[in-house]
Amino acid sequence: MPVTLNTLATKGENGAAMMPIIQGVGRAAVEISYLLRGAVFRDALGEAGAENVQGERQQKIDLLSDEIFLEEMRATGHVCAVGSEEQEALQVIDEYADAEWIVLVDPLDGSSNLDIDGPVGTIFSVVRRKNGAGGRPVEADCLCAGNSVVAAGYVLYGPATMLVCSVGSGVDGFTWHPNDGRFELSHPDIRVPATGGYYSVNESNADKWLDGMGDKLAAMKKATGLGMRYVGSMVADMHRTLLKGGVFLYPADEKNRNGKLRLLYEAIPMGFLVQQAGGKAMTSPTLSVLDVEPEALHQRVPVYLGSASAVDALLGCG
Ligand code: AHM
Ligand code: MG
Numbered sequence: 001m002p003v004t005l006n007t008l009a010t011k012g013e014n015g016a017a018m019m020p021i022i023q024g025v026g027r028a029a030v031e032i033s034y035l036l037r038g039a040v041f042r043d044a045l046g047e048a049g050a051e052n053v054q055g056e057r058q059q060k061i062d063l064l065s066d067e068i069f070l071e072e073m074r075a076t077g078h079v080c081a082v083g084s085e086e087q088e089a090l091q092v093i094d095e096y097a098d099a100e101w102i103v104l105v106d107p108l109d110g111s112s113n114l115d116i117d118g119p120v121g122t123i124f125s126v127v128r129r130k131n132g133a134g135g136r137p138v139e140a141d142c143l144c145a146g147n148s149v150v151a152a153g154y155v156l157y158g159p160a161t162m163l164v165c166s167v168g169s170g171v172d173g174f175t176w177h178p179n180d181g182r183f184e185l186s187h188p189d190i191r192v193p194a195t196g197g198y199y200s201v202n203e204s205n206a207d208k209w210l211d212g213m214g215d216k217l218a219a220m221k222k223a224t225g226l227g228m229r230y231v232g233s234m235v236a237d238m239h240r241t242l243l244k245g246g247v248f249l250y251p252a253d254e255k256n257r258n259g260k261l262r263l264l265y266e267a268i269p270m271g272f273l274v275q276q277a278g279g280k281a282m283t284s285p286t287l288s289v290l291d292v293e294p295e296a297l298h299q300r301v302p303v304y305l306g307s308a309s310a311v312d313a314l315l316g317c318g
Contacts (some may be wrong), residue, residue: 003185005163005174012169018151020076021101021126022165026183028072029122029155029163030176032065032108036120036157045114061114062086065107069122079103080129081137083297085265090139090297100133101126101150102142106265109154110233121235125152125269139297142264146281146290152269154235164190164239166276171242190242192279192307197246198229199310200237208253211284211302220247220314234261238270238305242277247306247314259283259302263294267303280308285315 005026009019039045039061048060066086073079073093080099081092085106093099106123113120127144129137153165161176163183173187199221206214220226226246231237234248241248252259261267271281271289281289282304292301304311311317 002177002180002182005183007185008165008167008172012167014150015167015169018126018167020078021073021103022151022153022167024072024076024079025122025124025153025155025165026163027075028069029161031068031072032122032155033157033161033176035061035064035068036114039114058086059108059111059114062108062111065122069105069107073103081142083142083264085262085298090137090142092137097136098134100128102129102137104142104264104269106262109235109266110231113231113233119156119158119231119233119236121157121233122155123235123266123269124154125149125264125272142297143294145293146268146271146288149268149272149290152272154238154269154273156235156239158236162186162239164242164273166273168276171273171277187243190277192242192274192277193245194307195245195309197226197241197244197307197310199226199246200228200230200241200248201250202230202232203228205253208255210252210254210257213251216314216316220310223313224310226310234266234270238273241306242273242279245307245310247304247310249304249314250302251304252302256300258300261300261303263292263299263301264297267301270305271303274305279306280311281305282311282315282317285317
């Protein structure tokens with residue numbers, strides 16, 4: 001008998017409480033995957049003509065995915081607000097403004113890959129509202145460090161649609177079964193391999209990296225002999241890193257002096273998963289991604305995520 005998402009209800013102390021939210025993410029994932037498959041026929045590809053709060057051009061499908069995700073979080077009845085990479089302000093769900101949980105999401109990460117039918121993903125995390133239940137949530141309620149995250153995960157829209165998540169008790173991967181119409185457990189208890197794998201980075205930025213990262217990467221390559229893979233879609237690159245090992249990095253550079261990736265929507269959820277899978281998630285040689293205290297909704301940080309041995313070989317923090 002296939003194991004479904006419901007199995008997460010039995011995991012850890014928060015599995016049961018997370019169940020409605022994870023089921024909501026699953027429904028959003030199915031809707032977004034259908035949207036992606038038919039997008040070219042519905043004139044849903046291409047730019048929406050707007051920019052997000054970070055000044056990046058939004059694709060129509062970024063905005064549609066954002067709407068789908070928000071509506072599915074509303075439908076859970078357990079989420080008081082959603083913070084999204086696509087929205088400047090926290091989106092309060094008025095009907096459930098007293099609820100306990102806030103969800104942070106990058107609804108369609110890596111959407112620049114859509115032009116070439118490349119893989120994209122949805123990244124999410126769930127936090128307990130910081131200043132206690134009751135009343136209308138405000139932005140400060142979702143500025144929670146990664147070590148207080150209760151659940152996190154991603155959906156990978158690749159050849160198969162996969163939902164990989166953790167409720168704080170290991171990491172499990174579920175694959176959408178198109179005939180049975182449900183997510184089934186396909187990758188139980190994912191552990192980042194201790195050795196081997198790949199390094200994954202946009203190496204064309206090497207001459208602009210800060211913190212001596214060019215020299216550090218060169219030394220790491222020499223010491224480990226790792227090969228290189230880079231899709232340019234964080235979910236795809238991190239999925240490979242979780243399953244095969246190695247290190248994914250997006251360092252600070254002259255253009256992105258705090259790195260490119262967002263703390264709340266990308267770094268923390270992926271850092272939480274890597275750590276739950278036995279790997280390491282750092283933002284500098286001495287600071288874990290999960291110990292960064294967020295100061296703003298759309299804050300960015302450098303990230304170094306993957307097998308502990310590869311992260312240590314890169315940052316020299318072993
Ligand atoms: P996005 O949230 O605007 O899609 O940007 C994030 C993406 C990540 O998926 C990926 O890791 C990174 O940007 C790639 O950046 P670059 O093209 O600079 O290598
Ligand atoms: Mg993103």
